[in-house]
Amino acid sequence: MFGRIEDLEELRRGLRRQPIAGLLGPRQVGKTTVARELAARTASNTTYFDLESPADLRRLGDEATALSDLRGLVVIDEIQRRPDLFPYLRVLADRPKRPASFLVLGSASPHLLKQTSETLAGRITYYELDGFGLQDTGAKNWRKLWLRGGFPRSYLARNDSESFKWRSDLRRTYVDQDLPALGPGFPARTVERVWEMLAHYHGQIWNGSEIARSFGISHTTSRRYLDLLADTFMIRLLPPWSQNIGKRIVKSPKIYFRDSGLLHQLMEIRNNDDLIRHARVGASFEGFALHEVVRQLRADRRECFFWGTHQGAELDLLVVRGQKRLGFEFKHTVAPEFTKSMRIAMSDLKLARLDLIHIGKDTYPLADRVRAVAFERLHADLDRLR
Numbered sequence: 200m201f202g203r204i205e206d207l208e209e210l211r212r213g214l215r216r217q218p219i220a221g222l223l224g225p226r227q228v229g230k231t232t233v234a235r236e237l238a239a240r241t242a243s244n245t246t247y248f249d250l251e252s253p254a255d256l257r258r259l260g261d262e263a264t265a266l267s268d269l270r271g272l273v274v275i276d277e278i279q280r281r282p283d284l285f286p287y288l289r290v291l292a293d294r295p296k297r298p299a300s301f302l303v304l305g306s307a308s309p310h311l312l313k314q315t316s317e318t319l320a321g322r323i324t325y326y327e328l329d330g331f332g333l334q335d336t337g338a339k340n341w342r343k344l345w346l347r348g349g350f351p352r353s354y355l356a357r358n359d360s361e362s363f364k365w366r367s368d369l370r371r372t373y374v375d376q377d378l379p380a381l382g383p384g385f386p387a388r389t390v391e392r393v394w395e396m397l398a399h400y401h402g403q404i405w406n407g408s409e410i411a412r413s414f415g416i417s418h419t420t421s422r423r424y425l426d427l428l429a430d431t432f433m434i435r436l437l438p439p440w441s442q443n444i445g446k447r448i449v450k451s452p453k454i455y456f457r458d459s460g461l462l463h464q465l466m467e468i469r470n471n472d473d474l475i476r477h478a479r480v481g482a483s484f485e486g487f488a489l490h491e492v493v494r495q496l497r498a499d500r501r502e503c504f505f506w507g508t509h510q511g512a513e514l515d516l517l518v519v520r521g522q523k524r525l526g527f528e529f530k531h532t533v534a535p536e537f538t539k540s541m542r543i544a545m546s547d548l549k550l551a552r553l554d555l556i557h558i559g560k561d562t563y564p565l566a567d568r569v570r571a572v573a574f575e576r577l578h579a580d581l582d583r584l585r
Contacts (some may be wrong), residue, residue, distance in 0.1 A: 250275065336354065440505070556574045
């Protein structure tokens with residue numbers, strides 16, 4: 200299997216903590232491959248159900264007979280097809296001595312997350328699976344990863360053209376199949392148009408009123424579509440840090456595409472020449488590098504913020520864990536500089552460290568507790584949160 204070592208270890212830890220682990224992520228991100236690899240490396244017995252298989256659906260026709268006597272690891276793929284299994288999984292999870300652990304796989308949706316959180320509260324841990332990252336592909340391949348994104352088939356395609364076509368097909372499947380499955384409250388074509396428009400807002404602050412005016416919908420409806428795209432792992436909403444520090448601060452979230460390859464598909468960026476010449480190359484790198492830093496730090500989304508004041512000072516990423524605060528700036532440049540805005544962020548936010556991630560080759564100090572960190576050296580030079 201290509202990479203995924205950290206993903207496997209996180210899943211193992213999750214299943215030691217709880218009787219049920221939910222492996223969530225978008226279509227084609229590699230959930231089934233990771234689950235099968237985990238099963239292959241598990242010493243105990245493993246039973247696998249694929250709910251897209253008619254035969255496996257029939258096997259689970261009587262869930263009590265199918266599941267109650269199983270031991271070891273039980274994997275249920277495409278769990279959203281049988282949400283009625285959740286109450287029975289709760290019964291099995293509460294058995295003494297835990298004869299079996301359950302790994303359930305599904306594409307996230309508000310409906311699925313709501314059902315599992317209500318039915319399996321206190322019994323399930325979630326793990327969100329991203330596409331390939333630097334640790335999977337190797338740092339020397341970061342430009343290819345940036346262009347194509349982390350979906351395995353996109354990254355591993357024979358050439359950039361095949362990769363772009365694969366992402367185009369994935370986009371169509373998401374619009375034609377995934378969105379309609381979420382219910383009539385989410386008209387697929389309208390959501391797709393909002394999604395396309397958001398590509399031009401990547402790295403910018405959400406302006407719901409402007410989006411609503413563009414599509415003739417209410418501000419509330421535009422926010423529902425935004426939340427839907429976040430719930431289905433298409434975009435990341437980075438909230439503002441709003442602790443009172445005596446300044447007027449920005450209070451709307453920033454928007455980032457979770458996968459740079461999908462961003463580039465929506466913006467018709469087909470190869471590296473297109474990317475480097477594009478007016479939004481800096482914003483694209485910012486989102487790509489931000490996502491990789493969050494992965495490297497293993498930071499929970501509740502620990503991640505941006506910070507901006509109406510006076511103009513800003514910080515691309517603020518990671519807060521306990522009393523420790525780390526700041527990050529992202530610049531598509533080989534000659535990064537320590538700026539006045541960074542100096543203000545260091546002082547006002549009381550940062551333990553500020554790292555400026557850049558595309559040059561070297562990591563070196565810029566000021567006290569401030570470094571320029573080469574993106575290519577991210578995994579070697581970035582300090583892990585403790």
